[in-house]
Amino acid sequence: MSSPKLEAGHPFPKIVVTGADGAQRDLSQPTGGHDWMMVVVYRGRHCPMCTRYLNELETYRAALGDIGVDVAAVSADSAEQLAEHMTQLSVEFPLYHGLSISQMQQLGLYVSDPRSPSETDHPFAEPGLFVINADGALHVVDLSNNPFVRPALKTLVSGLKWIRDPANNYPVRGTRSYVA
Template sequence: MSQFYTKKLHAGSEFPKLPITLSNGQTTTLGKPRSGFDWQLVLVYRGKHCPLCTKYLNQLDSHIANLAAINVDVIAVSGDSQAQLTEHQLQLDVQFDIAYGLTLTQMKALGLYISDPRSEQETDHPFAEPGLFVINGEGNIQVVDISNNPFVRPELTALVNGLTWIRSPENNYPVRGMHR
């Protein structure tokens, strides 16, 4: 049974700071908001082989202005190679940063489910199943959603509306799900 053990990240825990490479070749750190933002939404997607990921990334782009208005930085990452990301970007119409090269060690550090490709036509490497993390100003996980398949992901309008409510000072909304 130990082969099935994974270490999941918990709400309220510190998000690991992981170095990643952006599509433009620059490096940045997951979990460290950029450009004056104080929160960060990290979206881990399966890779270019997943049409549901392409659709979700394109849908997320329509929410970027609302996320920026509540001071939330957005970054997406997969285990794809730079060449795979470059090819994938032809199908994407997004204004947020996308990174590539998430390693198996990093996937495990994020507590993600990891799958092997069904064939060489799908992809050429093990890949992370979807994960979404919202890291607050203290560097802790405010919202976490980890799935073992591409069919279950947070509905983006509800997520952005919820984050808007959480970020409003008069609501004083704490991290939820703290019992382990």
């Protein structure tokens, strides 16, 4: 079964997930006075590359906040798996769990089955990163089918700073589609 990809410039869907504290949140909505939202989808507790990426993302959280970008991360892990993973993380942005296969498909993510029960006990999303602008539209979309390809955070944050500068008047890119 194929999973349609979200289109740049189109609205980000309403994706409601649950936090470590049990509270629910619609990931499309920034908080804390921010007007843009960055949603990072990670594979889960079983992925050491995800742990490193999330910890590195924390070092850019303040810079993202300075340009009005809120940050949240989500995986298909259970509440228990998220709690265990949090012992390996040093992050202050919110983490969410329970991303369903239906939600993964809605986001156009690549989905994998575990290689063995020792890896994890459920299908999981491969990495995805979405930046939603103040109009609720996707401004940046990055999807990967494996853990080895993700946006370089230094470059991403620098690029978002440039995009957010009104003097640059930088539009959403990649919006032209071709019909064969």
